[in-house]
Amino acid sequence: MAVTLADVAARAGVSSATVSRVLNGNYPVAGSTRERVQRAVAELDYVVNGQARALAAATSDLVGVLVNDVADPFFGLIASALQAEVGVGAAEPGGKLTVVCNTGGSPEAELTYLTLLERQRAAGVVLTGGAVDSPAHSTAVLARLARLAASGTRIVLCGRPALTLPGESAPLTTLAFDNHGGARRLTEHLLSLGHRRIGYVTGPPERSTTGHRLAGHRAALAGHGMGPGTDAGADADQLIVHGGYDRNAGFDATLELLRRDVGVTAIVAANDTVALGVCAALRDRGLSVPGDVSVAGFDDLPFSADASPALTTVRIPLQEAGARAGRLVMGRTAPPPGGVATIATELMVRGSTAPPATRRS
Amino acid sequence: MAVTLADVAARAGVSSATVSRVLNGNYPVAGSTRERVQRAVAELDYVVNGQARALAAATSDLVGVLVNDVADPFFGLIASALQAEVGVGAAEPGGKLTVVCNTGGSPEAELTYLTLLERQRAAGVVLTGGAVDSPAHSTAVLARLARLAASGTRIVLCGRPALTLPGESAPLTTLAFDNHGGARRLTEHLLSLGHRRIGYVTGPPERSTTGHRLAGHRAALAGHGMGPGTDAGADADQLIVHGGYDRNAGFDATLELLRRDVGVTAIVAANDTVALGVCAALRDRGLSVPGDVSVAGFDDLPFSADASPALTTVRIPLQEAGARAGRLVMGRTAPPPGGVATIATELMVRGSTAPPATRRS
DNA sequence: CTGTTAGCGCATTCAG
């Protein structure tokens, strides 16, 4: 079958131990023998067996990254930057392979993939995207992570709320996105434009990201005396529609919002993808953006700047975060003090938001 | 350290071979012992060591997929569909982990990753996207693929020209995209609208996809008596600008096209991403789409339908192709007869193309 | 049906 260390050793007239040594360059080897071995390696087109090496050395060449779906640019950008940092190109040798796992947002899939990665004794695991806010699931995930951590696997959370392993004092290394602050500033922007009836199309209710963004939105409203319990906040629930994170969710939610006839002059979407759906629905109903209704998204995905009108949104530096997560999981950079770093988000004001039309009729 | 097969065996009071058997379920085991073993496994939270298993059984749980960049939706969609088919969710057990490798279009990176995957004795490898048209590189890739194939790794090409291993009669399993036909129909569409001066912003000249699409474009022109050597084709080169596959390339190329002042009434872009850049540049110059200039893309990425005007483009069923590639690399479906299947592309006429403005001044 | 015995291919002691 494939050529092995022993074959190379025979060819070079040395012991397999010596071949191993020149391959790994960890031990002193005479220049002449080294050369002889390297020639044999080249002549035989020898390629080490990673599995055998991993077994013997108790190491791994794999880094896992759990995403909802790589096809979603939000995750694609993170995964891409991460892979670039973890993979071969990354200056230093010892590049690792990136295993991308699409969980589709399913808690079971998440657990299954964590087990699979444990099976492979992955060198590191990065969990991205909002967590599913369920005690049962959190416990299960935490248990898996604890075992991974115990076996030496580096763990990094990216875009997830910090998590602390049972028995630990500091939380796991975490890059948290400032969803709350970004959402707050976004809604404040709309308020400052003069909007008072702001619709909100949220993401899946069970995801932590949804909760944080919604909380930021509410904080902004409360800051302007429009909190619950106030006159202005009386029918706040009517202004909120729950949906998914895809375009259709935005489309449908918008139709629902219009059906409720609550007089929205602006709509904030769970993310940019949803925002596109919102815009499409508005156009479909003959409403112009931002003439009749302002629209805002979240994430600042690449297509947002090219939409027309260009989307007002909140920028998350996904590539930077992904790259940093990659460096962290490779142990090439030190974890932030206290374990968790909050990644700042930035309000991007573009053409899709404007002052509300002056009251008429 | 971690709990091993032997630990489980001791705990269950059986031999490690028996534990292995119930784990793999390949051999008959008495119900009672099976149960005892399973209990021990659960109590000890045992997780098999994939590397040891792979070494002993000469199998692998990894499938590699080479892409230019997962962050590019073109590749993200393929990778996502592929992963879904290869991974855990996929009905049958034995789901494998997907290793995503961003080559960034670099031939060296491509070779390096192929070697890394060989090292891991990957069960399969999928190469996506256009190939780099260089004899030297093709030879090198072919050599790597030959060795992979020889060691039992399944190989699938997706969106790449078919390739035949030296000494083989049939080409490797390939899902080729009908770039030529799609491009031809797209240009014919523009011609039928009345356009005669059609600019073309191509992709990187060394990529096979670029060549095929450009050839389709030229075929359409030739079919309308506008081939090279004809009057209409006299300055054909002036209508073509080479660029990259990103948005900026489209932007810059369009400015160049306008600078040449060759009177284009329509511009065909290398792909949808480039087309967005083209639109942006036109708008930047005060030209309307499609009023002043029609624009068309290629690929039909998700954002294309949401651009405004919505982009006329050529649809490639990327997810279907990715899923099929996944099934092929898993050996769950038979290769197409002759090894290569050509995936049909479909012209999607939308708002960004219209008849040229009537001649004026 | 189940235990015993060998390796899988490599890294790593321990001698020399």
Place this chain on the structure above:
DNA sequence: CTGAATGCGCTAACAG
């Protein structure tokens, strides 16, 4: 500096 010996954790014959 180099070779011989041992074991990583598991599967796969081979006997019972």
